[in-house]
Amino acid sequence: MSGHSKWASIKHSKGKADKQRSKIFSKLSKEISVAAKLGDKDPDMNPRLRSAIQAAKSANMPKDNIERAVAKSSINSETNYENLRYEGFGPDKIAVIVEALTDNKNRTASNIRSIFVKSGGSLGTQGSASHNFNQMGIIKIDKKEISDEQIFELAIDSGANECISHDDYHEVQCAMNEIYNIKKKLEKIIVNFISTEIEWVPLNNVNVSKDRSETALEFLETLEDDDDVQSVYSNINFGNN
Template identity: 50%
Template sequence: MAGHSKFKNIMHRKGAQDKKRSAMFSKLSREITVAAKMGTPDPDMNPRLRAAVLAAKAQSMPKDNIQRAIDKSSAGEGDNYEELRYEGFGPGGVSLIVEALTDNRNRTATNVRTIFSKNGGNLGASGSVSHGFDRLGLITYPVSAGSADKVLEAAIEAGAEDVESGEEIHEIWTAQEDLHEVEKSLEKLLGEPESSKLAWRPHNQVGVGEDEAASLLKLIDALDDDDDVQTVWGNYDVPDEVMERLSA
């Protein structure tokens, strides 16, 4: 249960949160409303809603916005969204999983396919990529939560499967079905996490050079800019110094 964190290279947003805050809040609100509609509007009783609220808080989304999104579900307002997953390949043979929430399946499929084709990628069939990933629970804490040894000890006690501590965050991995229980146990030991969600963890990382990385990150940013796309996961590993140059 150790190792250097590569998660920041798995889900890349390249500062999009700061530059496109309004669009990001819209996506967060959509996830909150969908999560609340699927269960109870109480985050303490609805693990998916709790995860959505944590994600919104992590991006400094105002409390009023969060509550409005929850209230929409109770009032039966808003569109009915469908969860979709797309799988494809990016530059350098990188595997990508795209998760979307949409009220128009045809529009989203066309947009995602076009983005892949215009940015050096290829959209694959269902299952063409996901077999190389595990669907797991992921709980993250900032480094201020404690030392790597402290977090590791807490994770073992809480029933987690793996821990990776990096320079910025601690990543605690759990079985998919154990996410909520492990999170509750960790909160007693370490406080409220920064995020708690279901994630796609690749079996192997694909090293990407600077030229391919530039094209790959352009593809990921284009996908992330689509209103219906919620999350983009991948198995790429871009060296830190390359990532810093390309993100400048």
């Protein structure tokens, strides 16, 4: 299994743990507020907002929380969040991309640099790690929604590049500029989605042995736990020896 798939699977299962719930809700609320602020407050007219709300529903975020996050976009008109990307290398030279949504660039940069240094890694410049990845549109659907055969046919008919069925969810991969067109076609059959995002998929993976994987996992989880961090991508491949 590729590092992208394995790390994504680990995040997907961990995301259901109660101890992670409030942090996940906080990140989802921020994305909903920013999406509503930057575009239409009607999800049908704003693909980014629609995707953010669907992700929130998939995480069982209460309807009241979602409505508050949309309303917050008007109240906090003076707060400007920026989308930022950080790149670097963690334990065992794994390439890492961190996407953040922040109202304080200095705080975020300082925190992320500190996490990299403490792990024995280093934060690099833009492009230092991203050449190890392809940016792609990734649409995730719970396996309860549709069978392996049906989603594969639907994905290909919708113009997707690839469809991979994991243990508990399907992953539809497509060109990032086609993601919302393909999503619209999928929505004719599928109602509930886990997420719709532009993700960084590794071109090649770095193997990390089983005895070293815990260190790498702790590093990636520490990055994800930072309040300003929205997503973490890595080319790690967890070994079995």
